[in-house]
Amino acid sequence: MAFDKMELRDIEVWDGNFAAAQALRQCQIDVVAAYPITPSTPIVEGYAKFLADGYVEGEFVMVESEHAAMSGCIGAAAAGGRVATATSSQGFALMVETLYQASGMRLPIVLNVVNRALAAPLNVNGDHSDMYLGRDSGWIQLDAYCPQDAYDLNFIAFKVSEDHEVRLPCMVHQDGFMTSHTAQGVKTLTDDQGYGFVGEYKPMNDMLDFEHPVTHGVQTEEDWHFEHKARQHNDLMTKVFPKIEAAFDAFEKLSGRKYNIVEKYDMDDADVSVVCMGTSVETAREVATEMRAKGIKAGVVGLRVIRPFPFMQIQEVLKDVKAIAVLDRSSPNGAPGMLFNEIAGCLFNTDTKALLSGYVYGLGGRDLTKKHLVDLFTELQANVDAGKILTPLQQFIGVRGPKLSFL
Amino acid sequence: MAKRGWDEFEIGAMLRSFDGVSNDIATTLQEDRNYSQSNSFVASVADWRIAKPVFNKDFCIDCQFCWIYCPDMSIIARDKKMIGVDMDHCKGCGICVEVCPTNPKSLLMFPEQADEEAELSQWPAKDKETK
Amino acid sequence: MSEMKKIKNLKEFSTSADRFEGANLLCPGCAHSIIVREVLNATNDDLVLSASTGCLEVCTAVYPYTSWDASWIHIGFENGSTAVAGAEAMYKALKNKGRLKQPDRNPKFVSFAGDGASYDIGFQWISGCMERGHNIMHVVLDNEVYANTGGQRSSSTPIGSSATTAPAGRVSYGEKRNKKDMVSIMASHHIPYAAQVAPNKWKDMVKKIQHGFSVDGPVFINAVSPCTTEWKFDPKDTMMITDLATDSLVFPLYEIIDGHELNITYRPKNVVPVEEYLAAQGRFKHLFKDEYKYLIKEWQERVDANWAYLNRREEARV
Structure with missing residues (x-):
């Protein structure tokens, strides 16, 4: 190998972007095709610098748009090798066409999405609008809450995505700035441990196997399209979770860090629970602990896997909860909210009598404060005490002006 | 399939x-x-045709114009010789006939139902008007 | 560098084994297929191919059939060039890492796209590929119209052509703008090779394709592809129309080396009046009304001026 290994300390102080870049280096990506956009740019800058310094060997293709970035990734992945890139927000939106093409062709590309709001009005800060935009694209979506997760989940992403029984592209989400630009202690793997975990890329249906010419990206009309889409959905529904669980187990053995498809916090006897994603999970956990000191049995459910949606796992974890607040960090634009709807869908047809309410928060990087969450848990407990929801179903947290609520 | x-x-x-x-x-x-x-x-796209090319090897000079300009890989050339038309893939466009330089032509279009033996037996003679 | 395939004459060329198959769904008489054959048969090396969405793509990979005997990919309308560029990047990466399954091969990376997918929607992607220096060839199947979607104008549609979105009518002669000079634009990326080709001049075309395969870096090829359906002529006349295109100098054949050295590669012995080229196609039929005959004169003047310009560029050697 014509590149050098990097000596890392057991714990490095990295932000989420650099953590992801280090993971890409250790996975020895063959091709990165990328285009800069705030706040994800440092990930691909990191790969470029590692390449320039001789710490990884591969091709860095600096293309002219995010659409071209994913197009190049698709071509490279179809050719047969390990491929990754990163984007955010508007760039993600420009990529959307190709996201469906990547997943439909069953190409194992890893896309780091540093979550950011969608214009208009233009905003560079973190919310989950772009992450929500990807939810029907046929990709696996993993969610990091902190730089450590952003590092670890990249290894998980390659391991699952490239598995020949899966062969589906995977996004690793982290919150713009809150995770991507916030330096924290990150426990590292050695280069050998990291690469050993993901292993050498195993090609499948690769265009560069000249002894087996392959046609990728065919047209299917009404006589075939449905079956191909059904196959993809089936594989998302049945094949991904067992592989993710196996990867989480193997990763725990390697690193001692345990990930779960649904991350429970104090949920065993919780009366009231918040369901949320991203950095908010960590804030909610802290507040839940404080609520317990006040006698409110609070818990937190964080989604680690957004797609495929952990329907059964959510049912299980929420089955005895009395009041649930679902937090959506994306403007629902005329609906109750994606996560609210998903959770409501999980609980319907079950025996739960839980009181379910939704909260829209944090758009464009607006802080979700501990006070917001204290008030929220208090509202949930009031609902439990009254035996009914005392507030509108959809409330906005932290927005200026008259109180905004619907439904 | x-x-x-x-x-x-x-x-x-x-x-x-x-x-x-x-x-x-x-x-x-x-x-x-x-x-x-x-x-x-x-x-096969044979059912696309309403007219078909018939090849008369008696006049063919193996120039391969029909081979290079056939859009459907349907002119069968082997060892630099034109040996026939692939009737599963010929769509009946008629380009091969147009580009054929012999006099009379070595390929002519006939209705799809035409009898090939009969057409070969009454192949047109050399046209003296054109060279 | 692999050995170049020897193609002395048409007889020798006819021993080629096509890597593009029949029973595709292209129209009878479609020139796309003739162009593809001349490109693919110009080499015996392995191929990695792409097609952007368009006639060629929708007619050659409709599940459960493929007409391609080499690895081939289609992603979308605009990004066929980048698909092949990505594959080429992976080839380089795996070659450097010693992970190619067949390391002794010399694959050629070729992207096919129509004029809509090249001059319009894929313009930025192709420009990016040319600028970045990928070792790929982009071939435009230039039929001057969005044929796959039924005949809408593109920025390659010439003045006076009737297209469904620029129709000739009671008060309009159809397309009002002259076509984009894509070869010059691409040559201005200072790529090693850009050329205009026509399938009727097969020897000129194959020579250019082989030159393109021999250089290191991006190659742009603009191939005139008369469209029986949208240009409105009899399918049997495809090559006759192509002859008119090259011999009227509406489609002059030339090459530009390293972005500056222009060579005219075909000088018709008898230059055909542009009027004959226009008259052979239904898309220009309305130009022969009295009120539009001035456009035919302007057409001829434009073609003459362009030919003079190409000659000046060739003489100047700049």
């Missing part, structure tokens, strides 16, 4: 041109290739 169910095909709607290993395809003639059932070579 039979209409298979969702669980019966390769992921990603991927298609293979050949069965098994195929090497040196660029120098392997069609008859020696191991085409897969997904290769359009195994299909």
Whole structure:
């Protein structure tokens, strides 16, 4: 190998972007095709610098748009090798066409999405609008809450995505700035441990196997399209979770860090629970602990896997909860909210009598404060005490002006 | 190809041109290739034709104009000789006849139902008007 | 560098084994297929191909059939060039890492796209590929119209052509703008090779394709592809129309090396009046009304001026 290994300390102080870049280096990506956009740019800058310094060997293709970035990734992945890139927000939106093409062709590309709001009005800060935009694209979506997760989940992403029984592209989400630009202690793997975990890329249906010419990206009309889409959905529904669980187990053995498809916090006897994603999970956990000191049995459910949606796992974890607040960090634009709807869908047809309410928060990087969450848990407990929801179903947290609520 | 169910095909709607290993395809003639059932070579567009080319080798000079300008890989050339038309893949466009330089032409279009032997037996004579 | 395939004459060329198959769904008489054959048969090396969405793509990979005997990919309308560029990047990466399954090969990376997918929607992607220096060839199947979607104008549609979105009518002669000079634009990326080709001049075309395969870096090829359906002529006349295109100098054949050295590669012995080229196609039929005959004169003047310009560029050697 014509590149050098990097000596890392057991714990490095990295932000989420650099953590992801280090993971890409250790996975020895063959091709990165990328285009800069705030706040994800440092990930691909990191790969470029590692390449320039001789710490990884591969091709860095600096293309002219995010659409071209994913197009190049698709071509490279179809050719047969390990491929990754990163984007955010508007760039993600420009990529959307190709996201469906990547997943439909069953190409194992890893896309780091540093979550950011969608214009208009233009905003560079973190919310989950772009992450929500990807939810029907046929990709696996993993969610990091902190730089450590952003590092670890990249290894998980390659391991699952490239598995020949899966062969589906995977996004690793982290919150713009809150995770991507916030330096924290990150426990590292050695280069050998990291690469050993993901292993050498195993090609499948690769265009560069000249002894087996392959046609990728065919047209299917009404006589075939449905079956191909059904196959993809089936594989998302049945094949991904067992592989993710196996990867989480193997990763725990390697690193001692345990990930779960649904991350429970104090949920065993919780009366009231918040369901949320991203950095908010960590804030909610802290507040839940404080609520317990006040006698409110609070818990937190964080989604680690957004797609495929952990329907059964959510049912299980929420089955005895009395009041649930679902937090959506994306403007629902005329609906109750994606996560609210998903959770409501999980609980319907079950025996739960839980009181379910939704909260829209944090758009464009607006802080979700501990006070917001204290008030929220208090509202949930009031609902439990009254035996009914005392507030509108959809409330906005932290927005200026008259109180905004619907439904 | 039979209409298979969702669980019966390769992921990603991927298609293979050949069965098994195929090497040196660029120098392997069609008859020696191991085409897969997904290769359009195994299909036919013969029913597109309303007129068909008939080849009269008596006048052919093997110039290969018909071979190079055929849009449907339907002029069968072997060892630098024109040996016939692939009637499974010919769509009946008539380009081969237009580009044929012999006098009389070595390829002519006839209605699809025409009897080839009969047409060959009454092939037009040399046209003295054109050279 | 692999050995170049020897193609002395048409007889020798006819021993080629096509890697593009029949029973595709292209119209009878479609020139796309003739162009594809001349490109693919110009080499015996392995091929990695792409097609952007368009006639060629929708007619050659309709599940469960493929007409391609080499690895081929289609992603979308605009990004066929980048698909092949990505594959080429992976080839380089795996070659450097010693992970190619067949390391002794010299694959050629070729992207096919129509004029809509090249001059319009894929313009930025192709520009990016040319600028970045990928070792790929982009071939435009230039039929001057969005044929796959039924005949809408593109930025390659010439003045006076009737297209469905620029129709000739009671008060309009159809397309009002002259076509984009894509070869010059691409040559201005200072790529090693850009050329205009026509399938009727097969020897000129194959020579250019082989030159393109021999250089290191991006290659742009604009191939005139008369469209029986949208240009409105009899399918049997495809090559006759192509002859008119090259011999009227509406489609002059030339090459530009390293972005500056222009060579005219075909000088018709008898230059055909542009009027004959226009008259052979239904898309220009309305130009022969009295009120539009001035456009035919302007057409001839434009073609003459362009020919003079190409000659000046060739003489100047700049």
